[in-house]
Structures are given as structure tokens and as C-alpha cells.
Amino acid sequence: MSTLEIKDLHVSISTEQGTKEILKGVSLTIKTGETHAIMGPNGSGKSTLASTIAGHPRYTVDSGSITLDGEDVLSMSVDERARAGLFLAMQYPVEVPGVTMTNFLRTAKTAIDGEAPSLRTWTKDVKAAMSQLRIDADFAQRNVNEGFSGGEKKRVEILQLELFKPKFAILDETDSGLDVDALKVVSEGVNRAHAGGGMGTLLITHYTRILRYIKPDFVHVFVDGRIAEEGGPELADRLEEEGYDRFTAPNGALNTAAAQA
Amino acid sequence: MEKARIGAPSIDEIDAGTPAIAGMSEEGEKLAAENPAAGSPLAGEAVKSHSHGGGVGVPDSSRAGRLTSYRLADFPVLTGREEDWRFTPLQRLRGLDKGELVGQPPAVAVSAAEGVTVETVGHDDARIGSAGIPEDRVSAAAWESAAEATVLTVPAGFQAEGETTVTVTGAGEDPAASHVFIHAKPNSAAVVVLDHQGTGVVSENVEVLVEEGAKLTVVSIQDWNDDSVHASAQQAKIGKDAHFKHVVVNLGGNLVRVTPSARFAGQGGDVEMYGLYFADAGQHFEQRLFVDHAVPNCKSRVTYKGALQGRDAHTVWVGDVLIRKEAEGTDTYEMNRNLLLTDGARADSVPNLEIETGLIEGAGHASATGRFDDEHLFYLMARGIPEDAARRLVVRGFLNEVIQQIKVPALEERLRDAVERELEAGNL
Numbered sequence A: 001m002s003t004l005e006i007k008d009l010h011v012s013i014s015t016e017q018g019t020k021e022i023l024k025g026v027s028l029t030i031k032t033g034e035t036h037a038i039m040g041p042n043g044s045g046k047s048t049l050a051s052t053i054a055g056h057p058r059y060t061v062d063s064g065s066i067t068l069d070g071e072d073v074l075s076m077s078v079d080e081r082a083r084a085g086l087f088l089a090m091q092y093p094v095e096v097p098g099v100t101m102t103n104f105l106r107t108a109k110t111a112i113d114g115e116a117p118s119l120r121t122w123t124k125d126v127k128a129a130m131s132q133l134r135i136d137a138d139f140a141q142r143n144v145n146e147g148f149s150g151g152e153k154k155r156v157e158i159l160q161l162e163l164f165k166p167k168f169a170i171l172d173e174t175d176s177g178l179d180v181d182a183l184k185v186v187s188e189g190v191n192r193a194h195a196g197g198g199m200g201t202l203l204i205t206h207y208t209r210i211l212r213y214i215k216p217d218f219v220h221v222f223v224d225g226r227i228a229e230e231g232g233p234e235l236a237d238r239l240e241e242e243g244y245d246r247f248t249a250p251n252g253a254l255n256t257a258a259a260q261a
Numbered sequence B: 001m002e003k004a005r006i007g008a009p010s011i012d013e014i015d016a017g018t019p020a021i022a023g024m025s026e027e028g029e030k031l032a033a034e035n036p037a038a039g040s041p042l043a044g045e046a047v048k049s050h051s052h053g054g055g056v057g058v059p060d061s062s063r064a065g066r067l068t069s070y071r072l073a074d075f076p077v078l079t080g081r082e083e084d085w086r087f088t089p090l091q092r093l094r095g096l097d098k099g100e101l102v103g104q105p106p107a108v109a110v111s112a113a114e115g116v117t118v119e120t121v122g123h124d125d126a127r128i129g130s131a132g133i134p135e136d137r138v139s140a141a142a143w144e145s146a147a148e149a150t151v152l153t154v155p156a157g158f159q160a161e162g163e164t165t166v167t168v169t170g171a172g173e174d175p176a177a178s179h180v181f182i183h184a185k186p187n188s189a190a191v192v193v194l195d196h197q198g199t200g201v202v203s204e205n206v207e208v209l210v211e212e213g214a215k216l217t218v219v220s221i222q223d224w225n226d227d228s229v230h231a232s233a234q235q236a237k238i239g240k241d242a243h244f245k246h247v248v249v250n251l252g253g254n255l256v257r258v259t260p261s262a263r264f265a266g267q268g269g270d271v272e273m274y275g276l277y278f279a280d281a282g283q284h285f286e287q288r289l290f291v292d293h294a295v296p297n298c299k300s301r302v303t304y305k306g307a308l309q310g311r312d313a314h315t316v317w318v319g320d321v322l323i324r325k326e327a328e329g330t331d332t333y334e335m336n337r338n339l340l341l342t343d344g345a346r347a348d349s350v351p352n353l354e355i356e357t358g359l360i361e362g363a364g365h366a367s368a369t370g371r372f373d374d375e376h377l378f379y380l381m382a383r384g385i386p387e388d389a390a391r392r393l394v395v396r397g398f399l400n401e402v403i404q405q406i407k408v409p410a411l412e413e414r415l416r417d418a419v420e421r422e423l424e425a426g427n428l
Helices: A046-054 A078-084 A101-113 A119-132 A137-141 A150-164 A180-195 A233-242 A252-260 B137-145 B374-381 B387-403 B409-425
Strands: A003-015 A018-031 A035-039 A060-068 A086-089 A168-172 A200-205 A218-223 A226-231 B012-015 B024-027 B107-111 B117-122 B148-154 B159-169 B172-184 B189-197 B200-210 B215-223 B229-238 B243-252 B255-264 B270-279 B284-293 B299-308 B314-323 B331-340 B346-355 B362-371
Touching: A003 A046, A018 A046, A018 A060, A018 A200, A018 A226, A035 A046, A035 A233, A046 A060, A046 A078, A046 A086, A046 A168, A046 A200, A078 A086, A078 A101, A078 B374, A086 A150, A101 A119, A101 A137, A101 A150, A101 B387, A119 A137, A119 A150, A119 A180, A150 A180, A168 A180, A180 A200, A218 A233, A226 A233, B107 B148, B137 B172, B137 B200, B137 B229, B148 B159, B148 B189, B159 B172, B159 B200, B172 B189, B172 B215, B189 B200, B200 B215, B200 B243, B215 B229, B215 B255, B215 B409, B229 B243, B229 B270, B243 B255, B243 B284, B243 B409, B255 B270, B270 B284, B270 B314, B270 B387, B270 B409, B284 B299, B284 B331, B299 B314, B299 B346, B299 B387, B314 B331, B314 B362, B331 B346, B331 B387, B346 B362, B374 B387, B387 B409
Parallel strands: A035 A200, A035 A218, A086 A168, A168 A200, B148 B172, B159 B189, B172 B200, B189 B215, B200 B229, B215 B243, B229 B255, B243 B270, B255 B284, B270 B299, B284 B314, B299 B331, B314 B346, B331 B362
Antiparallel strands: A003 A018, A003 A060, A218 A226, B012 B346, B024 B362, B107 B159, B117 B148
């Protein structure tokens, strides 16, 4: 059983206009076996949270802490975090020139496990995982994400999730840009990884539709860099009906004021 | 598949100073409505006593119209505005373009595969000039200045085992000339490695005659000391049903300019041209190739890949492919990719495809220059791969596509090691 604990996290980025605070005190605890959905309108800081956990250099942590089983995640480099068991399925996976999927997957697996995977079982595992995610076999010989469609890139992120077996998976809008079929395939992949029982999931999404396939235990609503409301799966149902309006526009007076401004 | 495109010179260049773009940027070619007339004779079919000039001295003229001559005096003094010299820092040629090259010629040592004959002949030998003719002033200077040539001959029908290595070692900093002639007789097979090293200021002509049904690989490695300057015109004439594989590897030297050309002289010819270059701070590596589809039913494939790192590392790739009117059934594709590893480096890439007949199998070209940037690094590190390993992974993978084409295990290993050394030197 592992625990990923985020405490009173404040994060900013520097822009040409100066420093901008994006996360304004986020606290969240995820345990192995749990699925947490983070929902919220665009610009509320959901993706910032994901990238900060993974250690993207663009984000500056001003205060607060992230710990994995008590270990200080913020003091770790990006690769150390991955080796410690954190996995970020990216919203926009980049194309990496010159590196084939095969070479990349094996190199990453070796780095994460600290030893090279047994060649025979590894090749079999990769093939099986690819076929379950309906990824063409010839993708193995192509360069990482190069020329992949948006949906293919997302499948390849989940392929890595299944192969690397992290302690915690952070899925950053994995559902965006997917059609219904791809959404199903990707969700099944996440559920398979989850079913092993050794993983906790942080599912970041704007829409509720992926929650039909991946059932969250907890739902957190992000608004303006803070968690505005928390609850169980029923909160997602409510959001589906009501949208985010009641969070972004708490009363009619504000709306009027905004209209006049 | 691209078909029957008429291309005019286009420039695809990305300066390392431009904003980071994730992944590679693809650039297509520009199309030109008009197609300048061609008609200059082929090199090698010309006689030595006079020159040939297309007389179309403007940059957009057909590649076929370029001046060719064995005489230095026929080539005007370079100004740097010439189409084929516009990227080259002439002051760094250290006199190779000025006139006669009277410095001590580089030492040539040959380790020949059994059955391959090696001769040192006078430059007036009848074979000299049968596969090539200078296309620029620096090449002509070497032609006029070279007193001797090294001639390698693979006998007819003979399949050489193992490679023949010609080690060319610079003899100092005075401008010098060198000439190598490689002759693969009909139905022979061989691998020849030209290994350039040491310190030299050298203009070199390499002629390659691949006769009917022969199968020849020529690998030219430029691994000079940092102070060296090298211009190498490597011209091949490919006979009927012959197969020629040419590999350029530019690793060391202050200025290295290799101009390979492949001219088809009989139907059914097949040419593969590969290039690998890794330029560090201050180095200028230029590779300009020419594939002349002058007869029907020949095939050519060109793949050049380069990595650049450090301030003022500069590479130039120009790929001229000409499909003449009579070259029906031609199948050609050329590709150049560059990877900028740091700021301050610059890669110029110019594919030119001229097509004078629509009755071809296929013709295409591609050029892409990409940057290895923080987003690539983040992606790989987020998968547990340490920073230095991530950089190496990318560069190795990128260049390996060319290295693995060489098919000489010892050489492949040496080049992989050389890439590792480049990465070490760049503190990547």
C-alpha cells in the first residue's frame, strides 16, 4: 500500500507579464487502489497539478509538499520521480525523433526497474499490450509518437502505463480528442492496470464521459487553483447535469457585474 | 508517393534561434512553372582538351548546365555569390580555391582486400578522367595540381572479401591535391573505405567507375583533426545493371565539403547514397550531391542525416537530382534530416529535383530539421530515463539509421564509437 500525499501546494509559472500563481493551496491524498477524478473548467489548474507532480520545469512550487510514502517528491528529478513509481500520461505526448518505440519502451522499462527486462517475456508483453490497445504491430518500429494521430498517441501513453506498472498513474485529459471507440479501448487499458491492485489513479478530465468507463472513488472539483468541492461518484453525475457554472459564477450579481464591465 | 514533380531550388532552413517546436518540421518543395533547358554533355564523356559550359550562370539554371572542365583557368575566381559556394566560408578554404596546390600531397596507404589491385600512376594515365570531370574551381585546382593518382581495380567477375581501406593522411597545412580512382570491372563486387585523417588542407578528386553488373560500396570518412580543410569531389559513373552504394561520414575538420555525384551511364543502374555528419562548435560540414538520371530505368535513393551541437556549428546539405528527358522509368527519392542539439547551430537543407519527363516510376524529396528540446527531454525523463541517457538515446537512434546501412561491422562499430565521442565532447 502506497500513499501519494499533496499538501497545501502553491504553484506558479513565470510569464512575460510576471509570475502567475496557478495552484493556490491544493491538498489531496491518494492511496493504492483508489481512483480520484479531478474535474474542472479549463484553466482551473488541473493540468498544472499533473505536470507539477511529474516535475515539469515550467512550474515553480512556491510552497507546500508532495510526498510518496513519506519521500519528498519535490526534491527528486523528473526521472527519479518516474523511477519512484509516478507515471504521467500526458495530454500532449511529444514526438521524439530518432527513437523507435521498441527501443524507447525497453530503455524506459530498464531504467524504471533498474534492470533489463527478460527479452523473451518482454517482447511478448509488449505485443500483447499493443494488441489489447488495438495498436498496430508496425508502430513498434516507428519513432516515438512520430506521425501518430492524437488518438494513437493516447493509446501509446496507456501502453506505457500498462507496461511500466507505476504506483501512481496521473492521467492528464487522456480522454480529450478520443472518439467513443478509442475512449473505450483506453479506459479498458486503465482498468486493467488498476485491476492489478497495486496502483492508484489520478484521473484529470474536463468531461464526465470517461467516468462511464473508469469509475472514480472520489471526485474533486477544481476551480481557480483550489479544490472547490469534493465527493463521491455522485458528484460527477451532478456535474454532468449542471456543468461548472455554479462554481465559476456563484451568483447572478457577479454575472451582471461582469456583463457591465 | 510523389510523382513527376518539377522542382526549383528551395531553401529549407531552421535557425537554432527560432522558438522551440516539438518534433520535426516538414518542409515541402517549391514548384516552378518553368523548367530551364538542359543539354550539357555528361562528365567523363568529355575529352580533356576542352571545357564544357552550359553558359547559364544564374542560380536557378538547370543542374545540367553547370560548367565542367579539367582546367583551373576555365573557372572564375570565387566570390562566394556562386550558387554552389554561397554557403561556404571561402576564407576558411585556406587557399584551396586560389590556384595551384603545391603543398606536399597527403600520404596514401592502402590495405587492399585480396585480389584488388593497387597502383600509383601518373596523372596522365588514360583512366584518369574517364569517370569524372571537375565541376568547380577547387576540384579543378586539384585536377591540375595532382601529379599522381592511386588506382584501385576490382577485376571482372571478382567478388572481393572484406573491405579495401585507403587511408589518406594529411601532410600539413599547405594546400595540397590528391586523386583516387576506383574501378569496379564488370560483375565484380567490393567495398572500399576512404579514411581521411590527420592535419591537411586538401582538395581531392575521387573517380569511381562502376561497370556493368558490378556491385560497389564506397565509404568516405572525414575524421580530420580540427584544423583541417578538405574539399572532396567524388564522382561515380554507373554502368548497366550496376549497383553503387556511397556513404559520406563527416566527423572532424574545420571545413569539410564533399560533393558526390552519381551519373547513370546504362539502364538498370541502382544507386544508394547515404550521409552522416556530426558538426561541433565552429565546424562547417557541407555535402552537395548530384544524381544524374541520364538514361532510362534507373533507381536512386538518397538519405543524409546530420546532428549539430555548439555555437556556429554549420551544416549544409544540397541534393540535386536531375531526371533528363530520356530517363523514362526513373525511380528516385532523396531525404535529408537534421537534428539541432543545442542553440547556436545552423543547418541548411536544400533539395532540388528537376524533372524533364513525366514518364517515371516516382520522384520525391523530403527535408526536415528538428530540435531536441526541453519537451523531448521531459518526455523521456518522465519515463525514468536519466537526462544524459535521454540525449544519447535520441542522437544514437537518429544517426543509427545511416550507420546500419554501411554493413561493414568493424566500421559500424567505429562510427558508433565516434558518435559516442562526439556526445562526450558536447557534454551531452
